Amino acid sequence: MSDIPTRDAAVHMTNYRRMPVTIVRGEGSRVWDTEGREYLDFIQGVAVNSLGHANPGLADVIAKQAHTLMATSNLFYTEERTRLAELLVANSVLDRVFFCNSGAEAVEGAIKIARKWGIQNREGAYEIISTHNSFHGRTLAAVAATGTPHYREPFGPPMPGFVFVDYNDVEQIKAATTPRTCAVLLEPIQGEGGVNVPDADYLKRVRAWCDEQGILLILDEVQTGVGRTGTMWAYEQAGIEPDIMTSAKGLGGGMPIGAVLAKEAYAVFEPGDHGSTFGGNSLAVAAGAYVITQMIDGGVIANAMARGDQLARRLAALEDVSPLVGGQRGAGLLRGLELTADVAPEVVARSLERGLILNPVRPNVVRFMPPLTVTAEEIDRAVEIVGGVVRDLAAERAAAR
Numbered sequence: 280m281s282d283i284p285t286r287d288a289a290v291h292m293t294n295y296r297r298m299p300v301t302i303v304r305g306e307g308s309r310v311w312d313t314e315g316r317e318y319l320d321f322i323q324g325v326a327v328n329s330l331g332h333a334n335p336g337l338a339d340v341i342a343k344q345a346h347t348l349m350a351t352s353n354l355f356y357t358e359e360r361t362r363l364a365e366l367l368v369a370n371s372v373l374d375r376v377f378f379c380n381s382g383a384e385a386v387e388g389a390i391k392i393a394r395k396w397g398i399q400n401r402e403g404a405y406e407i408i409s410t411h412n413s414f415h416g417r418t419l420a421a422v423a424a425t426g427t428p429h430y431r432e433p434f435g436p437p438m439p440g441f442v443f444v445d446y447n448d449v450e451q452i453k454a455a456t457t458p459r460t461c462a463v464l465l466e467p468i469q470g471e472g473g474v475n476v477p478d479a480d481y482l483k484r485v486r487a488w489c490d491e492q493g494i495l496l497i498l499d500e501v502q503t504g505v506g507r508t509g510t511m512w513a514y515e516q517a518g519i520e521p522d523i524m525t526s527a528k529g530l531g532g533g534m535p536i537g538a539v540l541a542k543e544a545y546a547v548f549e550p551g552d553h554g555s556t557f558g559g560n561s562l563a564v565a566a567g568a569y570v571i572t573q574m575i576d577g578g579v580i581a582n583a584m585a586r587g588d589q590l591a592r593r594l595a596a597l598e599d600v601s602p603l604v605g606g607q608r609g610a611g612l613l614r615g616l617e618l619t620a621d622v623a624p625e626v627v628a629r630s631l632e633r634g635l636i637l638n639p640v641r642p643n644v645v646r647f648m649p650p651l652t653v654t655a656e657e658i659d660r661a662v663e664i665v666g667g668v669v670r671d672l673a674a675e676r677a678a679a680r
């Protein structure tokens with residue numbers, strides 16, 4: 280047995296409960312542990328390895344860039360930073376980009392832009408309407424915007440300026456809007472909150488309300504963006520345009536990168552307003568440019584849509600296999616398997632023993648986020664494993680009654 284878990288526990292802070300696996304290597308949808316065991320990885324760094332583990336093309340780009348230029352700071356121009364910004368602008372409805380290093384930082388940037396815009400253009404408005412069960416990151420402003428109180432409660436008074444409403448309820452947004460409101464902040468699908476998919480017209484109705492009131496719509500596409508839901512951005516499927524958007528996770532294919540994008544009229548940052556030492560570093564943006572190119576020219580988004588449909592069908596069919604399965608939800612390759620009891624941690628633990636890595640996103644929801652390059656055979660194999668787990672678990676529970 281590897282001694283790494285013991286050494287790890289002796290020196291790390293205890294804010295993570297790790298799975299009992301030490302991963303040494305990955306390739307595509309699969310990883311191997313210190314004992315040589317192979318797993319199908321349907322978490323992928325929590326949706327960051329959009330092209331799978333150790334993608335050879337991405338590895339070549341990163342290696343070449345590392346041998347050429349890694350970091351210059353934002354005080355200089357670089358071709359690769361310009362190129363990724365151009366790609367993001369060309370493949371979205373947004374006009375301007377600021378690069379940072381994570382999802383939380385992207386959300387911080389979005390909050391600062393919306394507040395500055397509100398203070399300048401809406402008589403000092405600074406309040407942002409967010410939703411219960413949302414997740415926007417762990418920095419103090421992002422966590423203040425996050426609708427899960429226990430993530431912020433241990434840390435003293437939260438940053439003011441956020442109000443919370445139920446997700447998928449436009450009337451509550453209307454009721455919460457005041458002259459102090461500058462923006463509404465939403466995930467197109469709540470990821471960490473349980474893969475919660477809103478009604479088909481929700482985002483359209485929120486967009487209409489924001490237009491009517493003259494307030495901004497910020498979409499947090501950190502989890503849903505860059506092909507994850509079967510289109511480049513989830514807003515495309517809702518038929519709307521955000522004013523401000525965040526991206527991170529899959530954008531770097533495994534390299535840490537975040538981005539906040541805004542329409543021209545709302546890109547209010549001026550020199551000195553905001554910054555990041557590492558943001559836009561050549562290594563991360565070269566990776567991002569490769570990822571975006573593969574999404575489109577390499578057919579990766581099309582694969583995400585096709586494999587997502589397959590995963591949805593196969594997961595839905597598990598309802599016939601086990602009374603513990605209540606259905607599936609999501610879009611593209613962001614999927615939640617709904618369970619009829621709070622057994623998600625047990626299902627995840629047993630799936631791991633059978634060689635499949637999943638994530639219990641709620642006590643009764645298991646999340647699936649394979650790489651967007653996943654194959655049809657890998658989807659079938661994963662559903663076979665989890666199907667066996669829920670069938671056996673249901674039988675054991677019935678026998679124990």
Ligand SMILES: Cc1ncc(COP(=O)(O)O)c(C=O)c1O
Nearest residue numbers: 381382383414415416470501502
């Ligand atoms: C929608 C959303 N926003 C923001 C974040 C925070 O991203 P990061 O962990 O890179 O700071 C996450 C992470 O799960 C997320 O899902």
